[in-house]
Amino acid sequence: MILAKVKLIGFRNFKNATIRFNEKSLIIGSNDVGKTNLIWAIRLLLDRSLTDFDIEPQDSDFYAFEETNNFKITLYFADVIEDCVVSKLKGKISDKDELILRYEGYRDPKTKAKSYKLFAGSAIGKLEEIDDRYYRKVLNLKYIGSRRDLTRYISKEKNYLFQAAKENRTAEESEFDDKLYAEVQGNLKSIDESIPKLHFVKNATTTINDELAKLSSHHSQQQIVFDSATSNLDSFINSVSISAKSEEQSVLIGGDGRLNQIYLALWTSRNQLREENLNEVTIFCIEEPEAHLHPHQQRKLAEYLNSELYGQVLITTHSPQIASEFSPNSIIRIYNKDYESKAASDGCSEIIDEAFQDFGYRMSIIPAEAFFANAVFLVEGPSEEIFYKTLAKQLGIDLDRLNISILMVDGISFKIYVRILQALNIDWVLRTDNDIFKVPKKDEYRFAGIHRCISIYKDIFKKNDETETIIKEHYVNTIWDSEPTPKQKNIDSALIFIEDLEDYNMFLSKKDLENDLVNSPILKDLQTFFDEDDKEIIVSSMQKNKATFMYKFLRENKDCLKKLKNDDIAIPLISCVNLIS
Secondary structure, eight states: OEEEEEEEEEETTEEEEEEEOOSEEEEEOOTTSSHHHHHHHHHHHHBTTSOTTTTSOOGGGBOSSSOOSEEEEEEEEEOOOOHHHHHHTTTSSOTTSOEEEEEEEEEOTTTOOEEEEEEEESSGGGOEEESSOGGGGTEEEEEEOSSOOHHHHHHHHHHHHHHHHHHTOOHHHHHHHHHHHHHHHHHHHHHHHHGGGSHHHHHHHHHHHHHHHHHOSTTTTOOOOOOOOTTOHHHHHHTOOOOEEETTEEEOOOOHHHHHHHHHHHHHHHHOOOTTOOSOEEEEEEEOTTTTOOHHHHHHHHHHHHHHSOSOEEEEOOOHHHHTTSOGGGEEEEEEETTEEEEGGGBSOHHHHHHHTTTGGGOSHHHHHHTTOSEEEEESSHHHHHHHHHHHHHTTOOHHHHTEEEEEOSSSOHHHHHHHHHHTTOEEEEEEOOOEEEOTTSSEEEEHHHHHHHHHHHHHSOOOHHHHHHHHHHGGGGEEESSSSOOHHHHHHHHHHHHHHGGGTEEEOSSOHHHHHHTSTTHHHHHHHHTOOOHHHHHHHHHHTHHHHHHHHHHHHGGGGGGGTTSGGGHHHHHHHHHHO
């Protein structure tokens, strides 16, 4: 069985949201958008560690941005065929193997007294109130929070690991251990008897007993001794600590990253469910497993948790490294808009998977980082990326604070990136060259940049009457015969398209970045840098090695970009800021 979806109405920052899940689901999003609130909603119904007192509704559980005194958390389960669950929830499961659990919270508008009810049933119209969460013995959630006491947990869980390993021994292994156990027990008893004979131990024992005799005669028949207590072998084994060995030498495990790995390995080994275990169905939830780990280990951890935990796994993360290891249709992006949190594409979705199908080799840590952005500025190549990141700093735009990513698309494949951002409900802006290309196998030329943006409009946006009229009347003029240079009617139509496309956050250069710069307020700075007055020569020099030029020029002249504050070249960047605002 699987938790297929969750519906939240009036709960915390979720006004009305549906979130779908897969067997392995990765929940991402900015800080304070509701990832932990989503997990808490599921825990209220499934977490065995929460008491009846813990699940009492609080004022903070009710949607804050409108007056509401009721909230609903509804869990939808599919493929409910496990005997342990079917027998426990008899009559609550549909013929299609579906189960619904609901938590409903109430607040009296006058007294503000709070209460809740629990429901279970085979369909929304067949929900029946239940007294408690009796089903948690067979259907539950095991949770690791982001705030983990690594050392304490490791110390406690190692003893469980020992016990589990004992129970899984073969007969031969048990016989061998019993003989060795008796031998070690004898050796420890000998140690206990020998330690008090050490002169410094014996002298210290005498000293403390002499001092105690001065204080009281009540216990004169008792002698205080320093007891190593090693002869109790079970206690001795349980008190051993976890350490590391390198070339037979013990070394201290001091790093939180390594402790976090040990923590998760112990937790996973204890909570692994095998197919033959039919006693319960457990959903595993881990918040921010990447804590203290460097990027390579974060990716390896994602692979480990996916492969080693049998059953459904929910993970929240801020790690692009972990995000890049997950199947696209298993990514749930939580975002907040107009004071309301939702899941992009309603959670795990084939829409997201389809958006990634053409992504191919481009899937990497860089676009994965963009998944966590509130807005993404798409540019063609590295020179544009360098330029706009530097321009942002010079204009006082803090990209990290605003959670804006600037992402190059390695050419002109904007549509692939836009599809993904749309599927994840991430706002975007793009800037592309207004380049002129020859039409293949024809003696014709076209405004390739305009065609690029029109294609995105048709693929992504709903039809707009004004834009459709412009396409009908002017598209024909974006293609012309014989020579690369457009006629005035072609230019006029192009300008109409350029102005209209800006309403969709698609911006075109007048020609390209280099030509735009030589026709901007920083012309004199470029002329000084190249020791050249001719614009065409400067543009040619800039285009020979775009990224190298941009790096060298900005390293020495970045302050001059302040002059571009009111220039058209800065408008796409400012549009990103406006989207966030």
